[in-house]
Amino acid sequence: MTNKLVLENLKHRPIRTILVVFAIAIQVNLMLTLVGMSYGMLNDFQKRSRGVGADIIVRPPNTSVLSMSAPSMKEAMVGYLREQPHIKSALGTTVHAMEGFLNSATGIDLKQFQAFSGGFTYKQGGPWTKNNELIVDEYYATQRKLSAGSTIKLLNRDWIVSGVVETGKMSRIFMPLDILQDLTGNTGKYSQLYLRVDDPKNADAIVEQLKSLPALKEFPIYSMESFTSLISIDNAPGLRPFLNVIVGLSVVVGFLVVFLSLYTAVLERTREIGILKSLGATPMFIIVLLFRETIALSIVGSIVGVLLSYATQWLIATLVPASLQMQIVYEWWPISMLVAIFASLVGALYPGFKAAKQDAIEALAYE
């Protein structure tokens, strides 16, 4: 009967119920979207890194997996690395951060890239033939409404899109290596070196062998396997505190929504509370009644929030597929639901105690 009373109370004020459910859903969706974007963008970065086909990656000194730094590795290093035992080929790239987190333009030598990773699969157009041409991937082309032959202004100059390639290799925007190096004042310098080895199973051993070389002592060197495994929330600068802030904000939003809603509900139901007391309901019964209502709202809100996160994912994939990638992170479903329930219960505390403490006679006289 208590559950029925909870249900009937929720049905009695459908607009309020829908609004609270929606507010909790937004709160849950906010969490799932931002977490999903964090995971999605890292995952996408992981995939694109793997897509290069390298076994080992060498980064400039004083960089971490996800931190950017000015290109500082000299051209000679590529040749030096090629000469090391077990190294089949080496590819140098220059990365220039462009827009948004993890989005960058990458300078490559098309011939070397072709030889190293099998090249691009062109969806439109083809390789660049002039110095003012660049290649973009499908996501970037969709987001910026580009096709082969379009012009785009980047790095303060106009570029012509020579080709649109399949997504999944290294970057979204590719420019001729030497042009990008010159434009960014890094002539002859690389920000990332990719290596292929004779037997990928030995990549870790080869990494150790490279690290032991005095010339490479200061360089972070990773097998692709360990590099991609290090692309995680905890290694992305500021991402963990960012997520904590989001969860904290969600708690505040959930608290406020439920507090305001239940506070008005308790005022509105003053007489009903008096009736329950006259029937012998204990203060605890009344608190539990409101808590059950809160938990029901939070659970329904969370489910709607999860469904909304799919809608958000679709929106992001449709509108800004290159800048943002959103992943559905299942393990965050229960977390976001628990956060929503916790925030709502905190919001229900004061109205609950107010209701429980209400004087039965005054409550019964309430008009």
Next chain:
Amino acid sequence: MSKPPLIEIRDLKKTYRLGDVDVHALRGVNLSVADGEFLAIVGHSGSGKSTLFNILGGLTPATSGTIHLGGEDLLAMSDSDRTRMRRGTVGFVFQKYNLLPTLNAQDNIALAQELAGRNNMNEPWFKEILESLGLAHRLTHKPRAMSGGEQQRVAIARALINRPKILLADEPTGNLDTENSVAVLDILRKLNKQYGQTILMITHNPEAADFADRKVRMKDGHVLEPAGDIIEG
């Protein structure tokens, strides 16, 4: 040896504070009610009727005096004891019916029995009461779909579901037209005669009071019995 009264009130006083003023709502009430009696308490507004009703129903504590209800000392009860008492010992019928608007008639009644931890809904005696209240076909309706008379009959059924020792009725016909008032009063009298239900009814209406076995008048926080004299404690 005669049976002890079901309710024994001696020198009951209640003073409450309204702003900076002490209001003496009951100034020494003495009253005995026998088991199975139908008593009407009449009096003007402010005479102390509702305060007495609220104290007897365990909704508020008294300031001093004694009340024994079925052998239990009401003044010695804690808040939680009085809450427990409201679940089974007394049943309330209010002027404004006080049904939960979100629940249908049956659920309003069922909630009262659930709070008392009982299961009388399907007992033959309760079915008989529902039948005599003429509610059997209205149980699935919500209060807003019922007339005042019907709502008051549901409130009576709810008050009786836990077989209370006393039925406290506060102006039960105050919101009803004559026809429905008579119907409700007939029901109360029938419950009293047929089932021996002890009933205390507060009313302004002398005609309603005539349905009771005995009438007492309240004035200025005292009970005058049977007509004019103050019973000294």
